Amino acid sequence: MSVLILTDGSDASRQALTLARRFGDPVHAVHMDAVAPFAPDSLAAILQQVADELNAAAVFAAGTDRGNEVMARLAARAGLPLAANCVAVTPGAPAALTRLRWGGSLLEEARLHSPRPLITVAPHTVSIEEGPEPIDVDVARFVEELDERDLLVRASDHVAPQDGGVSLTTAKVIVSGGRGVGSKEGFAIIEELAGLLGAAVGCSRAVTSAGWRPHSDQVGQTGTKVAPEVYIACGISGATQHMAGLKGAKRILAINSDPQAPLMLNADYTVTGDLKEVVPAITAEIRKRT
């Protein structure tokens, strides 16, 4: 029996492909850019028709924003359940799977009771296995026959990112401040150290809620997920929702006056003390040496 995958050619899609192969052979692929500009209802409509024609055993996609969105639309129109952000799946009736909750802070074992499992695979959680490449579906016929309604929601324009210095997602170093920084003005010492290191400035939700920094600086489950070489957390307690953004960080250095703060226990390196003394001292030490 065949399987269908929605792919964008990324590593996340190859991870989805790795799990998709367990559900059947061959794997057929529809590409994320089959309809341009992006129109998620159209993609869902195409996936539904192709899955029906192939009598596909399952449909897979990467658990990216777009993957999850299109698969949810497919689930809604096909009247099927959807399991988002899975890290392991075993075919069967029901299918057995493990999926992420709380942005990855919790794992759920679940059963998916469905004649056609719809599954997205959480990025960066599955090791890519080599295997036969998927067969591209010729979508031209389906694109031609798209219903007007399915083109109503489409990306009609693009706004370029604001030029805001070093980006959190690509930064090699992030100097991040939490409630312990104390005020908007308190971030001056964080910014100074970040400037010296060519680092991005990050923060916790306590900081954005207080209006000290814009939400674009927030790290965590409902902020940005980061993957720097070094993450310096100053006055951040280390709530699970903050840690959910740090899974990709190579090294975490925590600076906190409370040695029992969760982040002090979950960091690679710690400095106990008042960040208002420690951070300027680090800045001065770097200046001294360069």
Next chain:
Amino acid sequence: MRISACIKRVPITGGRILLTEDARAINTQHLGFTMSPHEECGVEEAVRLIEANKGDSVVLTLGPREAVEQLRDAMALGVDRGIHLQTDGREWDGEATATALVDAIRADEADHGRFDIIFFGNESADSGGFQVGIRVAYALGRACVTGLKKVTLQGASVRCEQEVEAGRDVYVVPLPAVLTVKEGLNLPRYPSVPGRMRARSKPVSVVTPIRPDPRLELVSLAVPAGQGRRAESLGSGAAAAPAVVELLRKAGVL
């Protein structure tokens, strides 16, 4: 104008998640609860739209008896009234949640008129199914745009900015629409004391939908193994600065 926002009650888990003995839920005995940050932004946006355009705002939640607290929180921010789809506290999957919400929305619209916009969080904070808003939109036959960081009314349409990897994609869709939003859409106001007082006397209607057997069925939960970070102390206070700089040098970032 009529606007509604759908929210979910979730525990504030703090630094470490503890599970119940049967490992089927989070042990919430000592925890507070909140609505997710995404949904709080949906509520704030609903309140702003009604402040600017006049009309009626409604907050809906499916959850246990205690979830009325989150309805009151939303009403303290300025929402006019609440609809509580009350459950016995068991888990509902995304499919069943959407079906129950559609019934409640249809019933409210039959009495009071159509909602111009229904806000959802892009995904719930706890189960993270990424689907309830989309399912509701399909069932109601309305346009749905997801993952929004900016929403602007343009006559009978709404202009939406969706966060993507490099910048934002723009969608313009006709009303009525279903919009799923992310934190950062706005900065929700802090509920005022009078706001909290008023919320206590705002109307909440209760319905008790029947829970179907979930087709995505939770079996058990587990806390993932730690990442094995070793928490090596570099010292305390300003005296630790040289050790920190040494670390930065070794990491190749200096």
